[in-house]
Amino acid sequence: MRRAIVLFRNDLRFEDHEPMRKAAENFNEIIPVYIFDREWLKGEAFSSNRLGYHRLKFILEALSDLNQSFVNAGGKLHVLIGKPLDELLKIIDDYHPSSIYLHKEIGPEEIKFEESLEHNLPVEVKIIYSWNQTLVHINDLPFKLNDLPHVFTDFRKIIEKQWYVRDVIKTPEDIVLCEGLNGEIPTLAQLGFEEVPQSEFTTFTFEGGESAGSKRIENYLWESHHILDYKQTRNQLLGENYSSKFSPYLAQGCVSPRKIYCEIKKFENEIEANDATYWLIFELLWRDFFKFVAFKYGKKLFAKAGTNERKPDVKPDTAKAEAWKQGKTGIPFIDANMRELNETGFMSNRGRQNVAGFFVDDLKQDWREGAAYFEQRLIDYDMASNWGNWAYLAGVGNDPRPNRHFNVISQAKRYDPIGEFVKRWLPELKGLIEEDVHEPWKLSADKRIINKLENSIYTHPIFISPTW
DSSP states (O other): OEEEEEEESSOOTTTOOHHHHHHHHHOOOOEEEEEHHHHHHHHHHHHSSSSSSHHHHHHHHHHHHHHHHHHTTTTTOOOEEEHHHHHHHHHHHHHSSSSEEEEEEOOOHHHHHHHHHHSSSSSSSSEEOOOOOOSSSSGGGGSSSGOSSSSHHHHHHHHTOOOOOOOOOOSOOOOOOTTTTOOOOTTTTTTTOOOOOOOOTTOOOOOOOOHHHHHHHHIIIIIOGGGGGHHTTTTSSSSSSSOOOHHHHHHHTTSSSHHHHHHHHHHHTTOOOOOHHHHHHHHHHHHHHHHHHHHHGGGGGGTTTTTTTOOOOOOOHHHHHHHHHHHHSOOHHHHHHHHHHHHHHHOOOHHHHHHIIIIISSSSHHHHHHHHHHHHTTTTHHHHHHHHHHHHHHSSSSOOSSOOOOHHHHHHHHTTTOOOHHHHHOGGGSSSSSSTTTTTTOOHHHHHHTOOOTTTTSSOOOOOOOOO
């Protein structure tokens, strides 16, 4: 019996999964495997855990959905907990596969694992990689990776002149799965996490999995046509449909960028094409850009000086960093966004830019500590996009404009003009009128007493910029 392992990592789906397609075409039996690396659960970076509650919950839901797809196909997903290399070698000893199929990853840690796997495999076991990290296949780039443009706009213009996106790979119709696999998805408790109640302030929730991701695409495009307003609404802060909310599904590979692209192009052909439908594709290209940047620069992306080798102005202050993380800086717009992140695992794009800019430019903290905290908290954490964006905003990444600086008060007044977002996440400020809600430290003594803010952090913030 010729068997092959299909190793799942950040690609928790059936559709557009080349390793599974190739394995099904070339082998009698498939052993689908997912391994929880214990280092995710206990590892730390800059005093933040590598994997937080909300992302773990999403991954477990995605694994459950993927396992159900395998059950429907007559088998199970083999889920293990341990060191990936050790667990794979045990599977090889038990099941004697001829090949391992998997998607190529781009992160330094993932590449190190791939190199270790190649070095330790029995000579008779072959590794077959596929590429599905990006919308545009790496082999279809009109330049070599080392010649990747340093600036996104240059990258986009070159790509759009020679636009080519491969077709979505269909799910194999006949999959023969190996018997005896466990199919048991670990619980949060088994992984050392307690169930956290849903925040009373959130306006939407995420459910992990390919099924949920496909439903989200169906709803955002075909049922509601919200995509037609995307460019106008993408900087909003409240609600389910101001943005696509595709990012968690892309991050865990529950849906592929090609699937989203093909659905958008189909929508444009059958319903309508406008600047908003293009803009969502534009965002997929941003994602591609950061993926290729991460692959090109490797560990350099995580260095303090970044890919630009520019030393940032840092004045470490643990108290300020912790106040930022807990949403207790005294700056309402910053705190509201951070509390949303902590309680839901999500934050709007506009919020991310502002809290990152505040952490780096105003508080003068190490951008890598902020990036590591986002890694722990974000439900849609993606290594390349997260670290690439933080480096970009810190002025050490691929940004053509040095010294980019957000004025968080003008941003707050522009994107939350009546304080609706701030008041939702900071109920202690719900009594303030719109003229006061973003700068409560300017309240008169009488107003401080009326609103019970005499000794509040919001009348004594940790930082006030003279430029505000």
